Amino acid sequence: MHDLRVERTVAPGRCWNAPHPIDVSVSRLGAYCTAKSAMTNCDVAIVGAGPAGSSAAIALARRGYDIVLVDKQQFPREKLCGDFINPINWPVFENLSVAERVLAQPHSEVSGFRMTAYSGEAAETSFKSAPQRRAIGLGLRRALLDQVLVERAAELGVSIRLGSRVEGLIKTERAWRVALGTEEILRAKLIIGADGRNSWIAQQLGMNTSSSTHGRSIGFQTRLRAPGAAQGKIEIHLFPGGYAGLVALGDGTVSLGLAVDRATLPRARIDDFLFTECLPQNPHLRIILSRSERVAELRSAYPVYFSRRRCYADGVVLAGDAAGVSEPISGEGVFFAMQSGLLAAETLDQALRSGEVAADYLRRYEQACARAFRRRFILNSLLRMAIYRPSLLTPLIRLSEKNSRILSSLVDRVCQPQAVG
Ligand SMILES: Cc1cc2nc3c(=O)[nH]c(=O)nc-3n(C[C@H](O)[C@H](O)[C@H](O)COP(=O)(O)OP(=O)(O)OC[C@H]3O[C@@H](n4cnc5c(N)ncnc54)[C@H](O)[C@@H]3O)c2cc1C
Structure with missing residues (x-):
């Protein structure tokens, strides 16, 4: 009998489950900081190195930003997908x-x-x-495709952290602090949650609805x-x-x-x-x-x-399956993921240039997704x-x-x- 492995992201024991993390004092970060914790500054921390996260990382690195791309798994990794x-x-x-690199894979x-x-x-x-x-x-194994995308991001100077689960998230006045299970803290101006259908980031920021978990x-x-x-x-x-x-x-x-x-x-x-x-x-x-x-x-x-989640908050946007999924029948999931990653990069570029990182400004990302995908969403619903x-x-x-x-x-x-x- 084969194992039935559920790919759901389970909130780890160390994570901080406060319902409104943004309102809570910075001192709580002490729970994650140990004498060994290293602090890394970046413009954008991207959580999840699937097609959404890697595409966003590639697009932002090309624009000259300091990007850290984090995934809890080591790559290449198996991924549930119709391939x-x-x-x-x-x-x-x-x-x-x-x-060309995609075509070079079996x-x-x-x-x-x-x-x-x-x-x-x-x-x-x-x-x-x-x-x-x-x-x-x-027909291409996702392990191979996702590896190609991560390698492309690394080539453009993106700092990659594989085997690093994001376990803590705190908003300070000027930045986000993202705690990794490897005891590293990322200090990021903005975050992209590209951490898949059971998004831990969405859960932490209260962006889930009952329809997105059932x-x-x-x-x-x-x-x-x-x-x-x-x-x-x-x-x-x-x-x-x-x-x-x-x-x-x-x-x-x-x-x-x-x-x-x-x-x-x-x-x-x-x-x-x-x-x-x-x-x-x-x-x-x-x-x-x-x-x-x-x-x-x-x-x-x-x-x-599940139908789409709200996909922006102060200093954060969600991309790919974290924002909403399509029915796999149409085989469009990878496309939506990569394309939403590119749209997220575009909005965050504008946000970083203008210094406007509040939710009100980042709403334009959700609007851009709605415009770009409207016809495909309707077809997918049918x-x-x-x-x-x-x-x-x-x-x-x-x-x-x-x-x-x-x-x-x-x-x-x-x-x-x-x-x-
Ligand atoms: C049965 C089925 C069949 C499908 N078939 C197809 C198909 O044939 N073609 C197609 O295009 N789409 C298909 N899809 C959809 C497709 O798999 C997804 O849309 C796609 O994987 C979304 O990519 P993503 O980058 O948003 O998320 P993912 O590929 O899920 O990547 C998310 C990443 O985040 C990481 N992560 C999660 N939590 C954390 C954390 N706390 N810290 C750090 N990292 C974290 C994960 O390890 C993962 O690598 C299918 C889906 C299903 C359910």
């Missing part, structure tokens, strides 16, 4: 100057989309042709050795209560990502239930699973989806509504078996790259 790199990411990779090329219903229907379409590689998505579905991911599966396509297979995404990774394995309605899951032996009862309800998945072997542990994340309602999707799949026009135009909307500023 589909949507073609919409190319303009962002080019902007960050990492496109990967598979993905030029189309296939969807199956558990009643057996299957439909597929190709990505619309676009200039050069921009029509191609990738959700309908649980996400799972593992890798399979499944000869011949998902060749050249990202595949979505529906089953009662959820869906599975399958993409080849170019190393002889495929990534299997799941979103499963938690009401359908048993209390124990979830792993057995998923692989022997739940997924085989889709006949296409049943065949793939019968010919495959699991080569990685099953990881889990919760919640899969997809989320449909994906758990087979009565809506199965007729579309049936129709698309004969005429793929509707499916093609939907896939184009999700996968067509746009220019990045």
Whole structure:
């Protein structure tokens, strides 16, 4: 039986859980400062070195700021993700100057989309042709992608602290103090919380709502050795209560990502239930699973989806999943993360130049995200509504078996790259 590893960030024992940290006296920082504590000054401390944090770090370092990028894990690190790199990411990779390095990693090329219903229907379409590689998505392990981005940040002079969990956060009159588990204190003018869906920063600053800590579905991911599966396509297979995404990774394995309605899951032996009862309800998945072997542990994340949080406070913005997540069905999570990291960098650059770091000023970041992502958010909401309602999707799949026009135009909307500023 494989481990069920929940990727939730658990507030560590040493952290200070005061509901309104900003109002509390600086003297509390003494709890973190020991004789051994080192103090590092920086313009911006970025918590989380996933795509959101690394992209923000790259963009700010290019503008000449002193940046410290912190992650609690050592890299390269495994990351629960469907591992589909949507073609919409190319303009962002080019902007960050990492496109060639991304392509140098083991990967598979993905030029189309296939969807199956558990009643057996299957439909597929190709990505619309676009200039050069921009029509191609990738199957690429997140451990590799995130490592490429962190290396790019380091190359631009970003100070990287891996294996350093952020455990304390205090606002002083002029700066934030960020306490790392390694006994280092960062004194930063501004903070970017890019620490993922269970953001510790959002929790500390009271930016959570009940919807951002609870959700309908649980996400799972593992890798399979499944000869011949998902060749050249990202595949979505529906089953009662959820869906599975399958993409080849170019190393002889495929990534299997799941979103499963938690009401359908048993209390124990979830792993057995998923692989022997739940997924085989889709006949296409049943065949793939019968010919495959699991080569990685099953990881889990919760919640899969929540609506966006307020993503600014005095001297702080949230980026990527920390600000809000998308339903994984569209494979846009990495794009939203990197693009929001770039938008955060733009706002913080303006804030540092003008000396305006209060929440009122930083609100413009949330407005910029709303403008940039509005159409994608609407589409994502529609997809989320449909994906758990087979009565809506199965007729579309049936129709698309004969005429793929509707499916093609939907896939184009999700996968067509746009220019990045
Ligand atoms: C089942 C599933 C499948 C998915 N499939 C896809 C897909 O195929 N394609 C796609 O584009 N997106 C997909 N996504 C979404 C995608 O994984 C996320 O949107 C993306 O990882 C967000 O990046 P991020 O940088 O915001 O956060 P993350 O990648 O989660 O990075 C956050 C980082 O913060 C660090 N951290 C957390 N707390 C602390 C702390 N206290 N101190 C220091 N560091 C800390 C963590 O270690 C982590 O490295 C999927 C999501 C799910 C649930």
